[in-house]
Amino acid sequence: MPMKTLWGPMIEAMDRASAAAAPRSVAEVAALMHALTGDALAVTCDPTMTLPWGRYLVHADPAGRYNVQLDVFSSGYEGAIHGHGTWGIFWVLQGALMVRDFELALGTARAQRAALLGAGGAQCFCPPASDWHQVATPAEGPQTVSLHLYGPGFDLDEGVYFAEMTKDGAGPTPYRRGPLGDPARVLPGLRVHAGRGGSA
Numbered sequence: 001m002p003m004k005t006l007w008g009p010m011i012e013a014m015d016r017a018s019a020a021a022a023p024r025s026v027a028e029v030a031a032l033m034h035a036l037t038g039d040a041l042a043v044t045c046d047p048t049m050t051l052p053w054g055r056y057l058v059h060a061d062p063a064g065r066y067n068v069q070l071d072v073f074s075s076g077y078e079g080a081i082h083g084h085g086t087w088g089i090f091w092v093l094q095g096a097l098m099v100r101d102f103e104l105a106l107g108t109a110r111a112q113r114a115a116l117l118g119a120g121g122a123q124c125f126c127p128p129a130s131d132w133h134q135v136a137t138p139a140e141g142p143q144t145v146s147l148h149l150y151g152p153g154f155d156l157d158e159g160v161y162f163a164e165m166t167k168d169g170a171g172p173t174p175y176r177r178g179p180l181g182d183p184a185r186v187l188p189g190l191r192v193h194a195g196r197g198g199s200a
C-alpha cells in the first residue's frame with residue numbers, strides 16, 4: 001500500500017484546491033490548513049511502536065504544485081534555523097514540537113515567538129512573511145511524528161538554513177537535508193483513525 005493512500009482524501013482535496021488557485025498569503029494558507037486538518041489528522045500512530053526517525057515522502061504532486069512528507073523525530077532533537085522559501089503547513093500527529101520563529105535583523109536571527117504544539121496542533125507560513133524557524137522535540141514522552149505540506153519550489157533534498165552573518169559575511173546557506181526514508185519502514189505503525197473518513 002503506498003503511503004499516499006493513508007492521506008488519500010487530503011491529497012484529493014489538495015488536487016482540487018491546487019486546480020483552483022495556489023495560496024498567496026498567510027490567510028489563504030491558514031484557510032487551506034483549516035480545510036485539510038480533518039483529513040491530515042485522520043492518520044494515527046501505533047503508540048506501541050517506535051518508528052525509525054527520518055523524512056518519508058507521502059506524495060509529490062506530479063505537476064509540482066505541492067508535496068507531502070512525514071517527519072519522524074528522535075527524542076531531544078534540536079534542528080537548525082531554516083526556511084522553506086514557499087508556503088507550508090504542518091500538523092503534529094503524535095508527541096510534541098517546540099517551534100521557534102525568527103526574523104532577520106542586522107545579520108542575525110532574532111527570536112519572534114515560540115510555541116509548543118501537541119498532538120493535533122498545526123501551524124502554517126507563507127512568503128513574504130518570514131518563515132525562519134527551528135524545531136525541537138521533548139526529551140521525554142511519546143515519539144514526535146508530524147505531517148508537512150509544502151508548496152512549489154521546495155526542494156525535497158536541499159533546504160536553506162540561516163548562518164550568522166557577523167563572522168564571514170555568510171548569509172542563508174543551502175544545505176543537504178537527510179535522505180528520504182523507505183516508507184515501508186513506517187507504514188506498519190500508521191493507520192487511519194477509527195471513525196474518520198479515509199481510503200486505507
Ligand SMILES: [Fe+2]
Pocket residue numbers: 082083084133
Ligand atoms: Fe521547517
